[in-house]
Amino acid sequence: MSLQATAPAVLPASRVPDSMDAPPLRWGIMGPGWIAGRFTESVQAHTRQMIAAVGSRSRERSQAFADTFGIAAAYGSYGELAAADIDIVYVATPHTSHHSAALAALAAGKHVLIEKPIGINAAQARDIRDKAAAAGLFAAEALWTxxxxxxxxxxxxxxxxxxxxxxxxxxxxxxxxxxxxxxxxxxxxxxxxxxxxxxxxxxxxxxxxxxxxxxxxxxxxxxxxxxxxxxxxxxxxxxxxxxxxxxxxxxxxxxxxxxxxxxxxxxxxxxxxxxxxxxxxxxxxxxxxxxxGAHFEGLHFEAAAVARAIHAGRTSxxxxxxxxxxxxxxxxxxxxxxxxxxxxxx
CATH class of the missing domain: 3.30.360.10 (Dihydrodipicolinate Reductase; domain 2)
Structure with a gap:
């Protein structure tokens, strides 16, 4: 950047579109914890995205989450969720499972949005990148900021x-x-x-x-x-x-x-x-x-951006x-x- 930079007269306006305008996808929630709840609340309130399924290692936890948020399908394993009739998986498991959960979704042909951190180390992040690229699927880290x-x-x-x-x-x-x-x-x-x-x-x-x-x-x-x-x-x-x-x-x-x-x-x-x-x-x-604001006011922007990218045929x-x-x-x-x-x- 130039040392002779000119101070702007006004600040730029944000170019982020209305999240309601993003074309809808069918989403599956992998890991029904706290952040998954905040993501679901925000997406359901501010977008046309459809949270269609939820899965965890506990069928009871998945069903309780589904009942809370009006989600049609609940599964008792990550594998069942990955195989469901959905377009994309939002990975919201504990950090130590982000890598394996993302790979399971990719192997089932699903796009992935992985809650931060994308993995516990850079090797896992590279593996997710490589697996997604090989499958021609979308993958990104849900760093909502x-x-x-x-x-x-x-x-x-x-x-x-x-x-x-x-x-x-x-x-x-x-x-x-x-x-x-x-x-x-x-x-x-x-x-x-x-x-x-x-x-x-x-x-x-x-x-x-x-x-x-x-x-x-x-x-x-x-x-x-x-x-x-x-x-x-x-x-x-x-x-x-x-x-x-x-x-x-x-x-x-x-x-x-x-x-x-x-x-x-x-x-x-x-x-x-x-x-x-x-x-x-x-x-x-x-x-x-x-x-x-906090998560309710902000998490929907990442879901909308991802939906726009996938509908445009982009993988990132x-x-x-x-x-x-x-x-x-x-x-x-x-x-x-x-x-x-x-x-x-x-």
Missing amino acids: FFLPKFDAVRQLLDAGALGTLTTVIAEYGEHFEPGHRIFDPMLAGGPLLDLGTYPLALVTAVLGAPDQLRALGIGHPSGVNGQISAAMSFPGGAHAVVNTQLNNFTPTQASLVGTAATLTLDGPFNMPGGFTLSQPDGTSLRYEEPA VAERPLEASILTMDVADAIRGQLGITFPGE
Whole structure:
């Protein structure tokens, strides 16, 4: 981006279409947990997509989910769901099953949208990419943040060089979790890195690419998982990034993109619907307003984008291409390598 970037007079408007306009697909939910419930609520309220089936390892859990959301078919195994009369599977199982669940759906000829993280490591992400490509099927990571209208406006600013040369990206995400939450379970790839840390790492890699240097710090949690991770990175050209993620308590969950011409500050929580500010060195600023919200207001955008892509014959989405998901996992793997963190099955 040019050092002589010109400050915009106004911020770009989002180009994200109305989710109701997306052509409908028949969706199957694989893993009827909390995020699957939020996805279903959002999709049913804001789109014409049809949630046609749900499956889990427990027929009773699937039926309870189906009864709650008015879904016609409930199955007691992932294999039964994959074989059902559906177009696409939304994989919302625990992290450790994302890879195997996605492969089962692909093997049955179904497109897949896989809840973040796409796998527990980059090797699994590459395998999903390769299997989908070989079958000619759609596959993407459901990192809903990048499908929100505000991120389309952010992309336009970056593409136009409105920030000048990016020099620094700072992003963090911390939350409080009650005892017994799966994030404290080492056998489910617990700890903050894959749950919360995916968001700041994905933002950093989306705007700066692959780091050429990385230094990570971590500290354990009494449950046996990692409790907090911080990482500093440098990138070709001299940019730096700093990320922090932890499971001890809530943080502002803010993010800043600092350039030679302007600084873009995303309201916290930056990963959810909300606004941002573009600030210039002369003290002037421009404000992008988007109603703050959470999963109900935002998850439908990813479903609509996926439906549009599949109906157009595409096997990926520009908002979160598989190569971007793989890069984020590469960086997460590098962080874990420095901290000695391994996950089940590795």
